[in-house]
Amino acid sequence: MSSPARLYRKLEGLFSVFKPSGIHWKLVRDTIEANLLKEINAAPSPAPKLEVNFQALPSGESGTTKELIMAATQLPVLSASPQVRGPRYRTLKVGVGHRLDAFSSGVLVLGVGQANRALAEFYSSPVTRDYTLEGEFGMATDDFSYTGRIIERTTFDHITLEKLEKILAMIQGGHQKALITYSGVDLQSQEAYELAVHGMLQPHSKSPPILTGLRCIHFQPPHFTLEAQCVNETQRYLRKLIHEVGLELRSSAVCRGVRRIRDGPFGLQEALTRQHWTASDIRRGIKVHRSMLKAFSKVSDSTRAEKAQSKQRYQKTGTADDSTANITATTPKHLHSATEEAAENVSP
Amino acid sequence: MFSPSMHFCQRCLRLLRRGMISIITIKHPTNYVAALQQPLDYHKTSMRRMCSSFTPHLNLHSGQRSSKISIGRLGVGALRGLCESVTQHGQVKQHDCEEPEAKMLIPHKQGQAPSRKVPLTTLVDLEDIPRLSALEEISDEEAVQIVVPHALPPTSFSLGDYVDKSDTLTKLVQLGVELWKLEQQRNVGSMLVRLDFQSDVAPRLLFLKDLGLQDGQLGSIITTNPFILTERLDKLKARVSYLKSKKFSTNSIASMVSKAPYLLNFNVKRLDNRLGFYQDTLGLNPEKTRDIITRLPRLLCGSLEPVKENLKVYELEFGFRTGEIQHMVTEVPKMLTANKTKLSKIFDYIHNTMGIPHSLIAKFPQVLNAQFLRIKERHLFLKYLGRAQYDPAEPNYVSLDRLVALPDDVFCTSVALATVDDFECFQKTL
Numbered sequence: 001m002s003s004p005a006r007l008y009r010k011l012e013g014l015f016s017v018f019k020p021s022g023i024h025w026k027l028v029r030d031t032i033e034a035n036l037l038k039e040i041n042a043a044p045s046p047a048p049k050l051e052v053n054f055q056a057l058p059s060g061e062s063g064t065t066k067e068l069i070m071a072a073t074q075l076p077v078l079s080a081s082p083q084v085r086g087p088r089y090r091t092l093k094v095g096v097g098h099r100l101d102a103f104s105s106g107v108l109v110l111g112v113g114q115a116n117r118a119l120a121e122f123y124s125s126p127v128t129r130d131y132t133l134e135g136e137f138g139m140a141t142d143d144f145s146y147t148g149r150i151i152e153r154t155t156f157d158h159i160t161l162e163k164l165e166k167i168l169a170m171i172q173g174g175h176q177k178a179l180i181t182y183s184g185v186d187l188q189s190q191e192a193y194e195l196a197v198h199g200m201l202q203p204h205s206k207s208p209p210i211l212t213g214l215r216c217i218h219f220q221p222p223h224f225t226l227e228a229q230c231v232n233e234t235q236r237y238l239r240k241l242i243h244e245v246g247l248e249l250r251s252s253a254v255c256r257g258v259r260r261i262r263d264g265p266f267g268l269q270e271a272l273t274r275q276h277w278t279a280s281d282i283r284r285g286i287k288v289h290r291s292m293l294k295a296f297s298k299v300s301d302s303t304r305a306e307k308a309q310s311k312q313r314y315q316k317t318g319t320a321d322d323s324t325a326n327i328t329a330t331t332p333k334h335l336h337s338a339t340e341e342a343a344e345n346v347s348p
Numbered sequence: 349m350f351s352p353s354m355h356f357c358q359r360c361l362r363l364l365r366r367g368m369i370s371i372i373t374i375k376h377p378t379n380y381v382a383a384l385q386q387p388l389d390y391h392k393t394s395m396r397r398m399c400s401s402f403t404p405h406l407n408l409h410s411g412q413r414s415s416k417i418s419i420g421r422l423g424v425g426a427l428r429g430l431c432e433s434v435t436q437h438g439q440v441k442q443h444d445c446e447e448p449e450a451k452m453l454i455p456h457k458q459g460q461a462p463s464r465k466v467p468l469t470t471l472v473d474l475e476d477i478p479r480l481s482a483l484e485e486i487s488d489e490e491a492v493q494i495v496v497p498h499a500l501p502p503t504s505f506s507l508g509d510y511v512d513k514s515d516t517l518t519k520l521v522q523l524g525v526e527l528w529k530l531e532q533q534r535n536v537g538s539m540l541v542r543l544d545f546q547s548d549v550a551p552r553l554l555f556l557k558d559l560g561l562q563d564g565q566l567g568s569i570i571t572t573n574p575f576i577l578t579e580r581l582d583k584l585k586a587r588v589s590y591l592k593s594k595k596f597s598t599n600s601i602a603s604m605v606s607k608a609p610y611l612l613n614f615n616v617k618r619l620d621n622r623l624g625f626y627q628d629t630l631g632l633n634p635e636k637t638r639d640i641i642t643r644l645p646r647l648l649c650g651s652l653e654p655v656k657e658n659l660k661v662y663e664l665e666f667g668f669r670t671g672e673i674q675h676m677v678t679e680v681p682k683m684l685t686a687n688k689t690k691l692s693k694i695f696d697y698i699h700n701t702m703g704i705p706h707s708l709i710a711k712f713p714q715v716l717n718a719q720f721l722r723i724k725e726r727h728l729f730l731k732y733l734g735r736a737q738y739d740p741a742e743p744n745y746v747s748l749d750r751l752v753a754l755p756d757d758v759f760c761t762s763v764a765l766a767t768v769d770d771f772e773c774f775q776k777t778l
Contacts, residue, residue, distance in 0.1 A: 018776050020721055056492050070492070079508035083521050086528030105778060259777075273775050274721070275756060 004043045004088050011036060011279060012113035013286030014122070016266040018273050021105040021257065025096055028108060032277050033094045036112070039279035041087040048081055050074040095119050098129065098263055103145055104235040106131070106260030107271045112282075126202040127264030128212055128231045133255060135242040137222040140252035144239035148254075156251045161219045167248045168214050168226070171241075175211040182207035202231075209233035211241075223256070265292050507531045507540065516545040523553075524567025525574075536574050543577060552577055555584060560602035573609035583615070590616045594623060596638060604645035611645055622648045629659060631670070636678055644681040655684045658691070666695055672710035680713045694720050702727055704738050704748065712748035726751055729764055729774050 019028050057069040078084055095116040097109035111119035137156035141148030182203035185192040195201050203210050213229035226245070228238065239255040246253025261268045270288050272281055501509055507527045511517040517540060521527060531537040543549055556566055556576075570576065576584075591601050605611055611619075626647065627637050641647060647655070662668045662683075668676070676683055683691075694716055698704050709715065715723065730736040730746065737744045738751075746763055760768045 020725075020775075021778065022721070054492075078511045078518060078521050081521065082528075083525070084506075084508045084511050084527045086526075257778075268776055271776065273772050275772075 002043065003046055004040045007040050007043050007279070008089065008092075008113065010283055011040070011286070013115045014109060014111045014118060014289050015282055015285035016107050016109045016263065016271045016289070017277065018268070018271040019100050019105055019108040020274065022102060024102050025099050025108060029094050029096050029110065032110060032282070033092050035277050036092055036094070036279055036282065037087075037089055040089050040092075045082060045088060048076040051077045097123050100260060101235045103147070103239075104258040104260065106258075107263045107266055107268060108260075109263050109266050112286075115286075122264060124205065125264070126205075126231065128229050129233065129260060129264070130262035131228045131230065131233075131238055132217075132257075132259040132261055133226045133228060133238055133242055134257040134259075135224050135226065135245065135253045136256050137224070137246060137249075137251050137253050139254050140243060140246065141254050144236070144243045145255050152252055154246075154252045156221055156249075159221055159249050159251060161216065163249060164216055164219060164224065164245070167245055168216060170248075171245070172211060172214045175214070178208070179203055179210050179212065182210065205232070207232050209237045224253075265289075505531070507537050510541050514541060516540065516543050516549060519545050519549070520567075520570065523570070524564070526567075526571045529571055530574050533574075539578065540574065549577055551581055552579075552584070555581060556605070559588065559605060560598050561606060565606050569606060569609040573613065575613055576609065579613055584612050587612050587614070587616055587619065590619065594638075595634070596642070600638070600642040604642055604648075608645035608649050610649050614649065619648055622652065625652055625655075629656075630674060630677060632674055632678065640678060640681045644685075647681070647684060650685065654688075657688065658684055658686065661688055661691065665692070666699075666706075668706060668710060672706065676710055676713035676716075680717055682717055683713060686717065690720065691716060694718070694723065697724060698748075702736070702738065708738065708740075708748065712752075715748045715752050718752040723752060725775055725778065726759065726764075728778060729766075729771055732774065733764055733766065735764060 017028060017032070019025060051074065053073050053075055054070050055073060057071050082088075093113055093116055095111045097111070097119050100106060100108055109119070109122065136146065137159060138153060139146075139150050140152045140154075141150050143149075179201050180187060180192070180196070183195070183201040184204055185195060185201070192201075209230055209232050211228050211230045211233075213227075215227055216224060217227050218225035226242070228241070230238070235258045238258050242253050242255040266289070270285060272285055276282075498513060500513060504510070507517060507530070511521060511527065517527065520540065527540075530540065553566060556569065557563075561569070588601060591604075592598075596604070623637075623641070626641065627634065630637060630640070632640075659673065662673050662676075663670075695709075697720065698709060698715060699706075727736060730751075735744060735746065737746055738748065739745060740747075750759075750763055754763065756771065757768050760766050760771050764771065
């Protein structure tokens with residue numbers, strides 16, 4: 001490859017990794033920074049700096065004619081060698097977008113170098129995130145996850161899918177109302193109607209967690225799986241949601257896993273697993289997202305300027321998938337049109 | 349204006365004399381005798397010539413430079429600047445800058461020098477001060493001998509300032525020592541700069557070579573342990589002879605030093621104490637103990653408390669028998685210094701979740717050394733595929749070492765009978 005600086009330039013971009021459960025997000029960021037540094041510093045550095053030295057050679061005939069023969073030699077300057085200076089890059093600016101707590105797993109967006117600016121924009125933009133929440137009926141714990149201290153145990157025979165879906169619809173209704181409240185539009189106006197019709201209502205950044213979508217994708221008591229699209233959320237809130245679903249069903253439930261399957265335009269398919277946290281794979285991931293990123297920044301500018309104008313389609317996949325034996329993760333078609341529309345707008 | 353018959357006042361005279369004397373008390377080299385006969389002309393003193401004749405005294409032992417300071421050539425007008433540059437180099441001179449008065453006075457006087465003849469010659473008749481002229485022609489040999497001094501800083505954060513000038517540092521860099529790592533430690537940089545290659549470093553390098561170490565290994569050993577260069581040679585030899593008396597072969601001693609460079613910095617008593625501890629607690633025969641120590645020599649360097657705690661953990665918390673612990677430690681000596689929390693986490697998962705009995709874990713101790721996530725993901729993948737069978741008595745048995753030690757592609761194809769893409773997709777569902 002080329003010099004360390006060239007390699008670093010190629011690595012500046014946004015990419016997503018799959019964070020395994022049980023690991024702090026900072027450890028992921030540090031591991032990736034260490035891997036990138038190792039590869040960047042391993043790249044061949046430019047030629048060593050040479051210094052001209054003059055050495056006086058002894059003349060042929062000694063004594064009579066004192067002619068000095070000077071030899072000019074070029075020797076490498078040791079103070080510029082990597083052994084004395086050390087590696088050219090000692091730290092890299094690797095930033096993390098929307099964080100995931102240690103219990104959760106899923107898509108984690110990272111940015112390197114100059115791309116951290118775009119990452120900051122992305123972080124503050126009103127994108128939604130998709131989660132898969134696995135729950136188990138029958139017990140309640142203090143931190144809403146199955147690793148916590150059990151507070152109570154209940155029966156769950158009376159729970160049916162119908163009852164569960166009723167509860168979910170009720171919760172979603174409540175959140176829709178909250179969405180209207182926190183989006184800051186006057187409910188009586190035509191503008192509010194237009195936005196609501198197109199699904200364009202967006203809560204401002206200071207709102208509490210709002211679920212824009214909630215459904216059950218797997219139900220086999222005591223285990224069940226929910227899918228939630230949300231904004232301004234924390235993973236603890238989602239675990240609490242499972243707990244509340246259990247309470248609403250006159251039972252109790254505990255969360256067995258929180259998995260983020262989409263973060264804005266970053267989906268599960270392009271997320272890099274642990275084996276691929278290397279410079280070459282990250283470069284590939286950056287390329288995949290680069291066009292998406294360009295379109296996204298344009299869209300975020302335009303949406304900030306004129307909210308009601310752009311079309312945003314929100315698609316849901318079909319019926320609930322009952323089978324567990326599904327290796328390929330269920331990735332619903334996400335907010336792709338936001339970026340695609342912008343791409344269309346850009347290239348007339 | 350001044351007339352030739354002008355007399356100086358007493359005070360001026362005294363000052364003038366003092367100025368001259370202070371210049372003259374400093375030695376100047378004999379090869380400038382030829383230039384002595386020229387008349388004093390301070391205005392035409394060139395800084396370049398002044399600098400060229402100033403050879404700094406370096407604190408490096410390797411340099412054989414003398415502390416000659418040929419200020420005799422210098423004009424007093426430039427002396428002030430020189431004083432500053434000289435004190436910058438941390439060298440205290442006999443004279444201090446009492447020249448300012450002289451400096452101010454003399455140029456005035458010298459401005460009228462050609463008009464007067466008598467007073468100046470009487471003043472400078474103490475010793476002729478050589479004067480320099482930029483237009484003066486000198487021979488090639490003399491020109492070659494002009495050395496432009498490098499202003500070596502007296503203190504620095506980096507060894508890069510001294511490496512080109514210091515013989516020791518240059519040779520260490522050529523050996524392969526990473527100076528950038530060493531200069532981050534306190535005092536190590538100063539220590540290295542003060543070493544003399546011939547008398548300090550070379551004997552120890554030869555000693556290490558006698559042990560059987562290769563040239564390529566010497567650099568990394570000094571990078572890890574620079575204090576081997578300040579350890580007394582007789583003590584080093586005593587420790588090696590002690591290890592030989594404990595029947596460690598020469599090859600094993602060499603490999604131990606290359607793996608744990610701090611080994612020979614510990615005194616005989618400490619080495620003896622540790623060897624005794626391992627001999628007593630592990631309860632193995634001396635040959636096996638030697639084998640463990642040879643493979644993991646940092647057992648002799650570090651503290652014994654973590655080792656004691658780990659042994660307690662294996663015995664009381666995990667419930668392994670003594671024989672099993674002995675077998676595990678001979679297979680994987682790193683278990684003695686492993687992290688307790690990681691060990692507990694892995695053992696809990698393997699024993700309680702995967703359901704593997706103690707006897708099987710004792711047979712494959714490398715699982716306790718593996719990464720937790722790797723074990724978890726691979727086990728869950730096999731469980732999903734219905735191939736998580738760890739009982740040797742049953743068919744389709746998957747041994748623990750294959751579960752843990754195989755690389756991903758080999759594991760997927762031979763153990764799980766699936767593709768690597770399937771495994772990655774599965775990882776994303778966890």
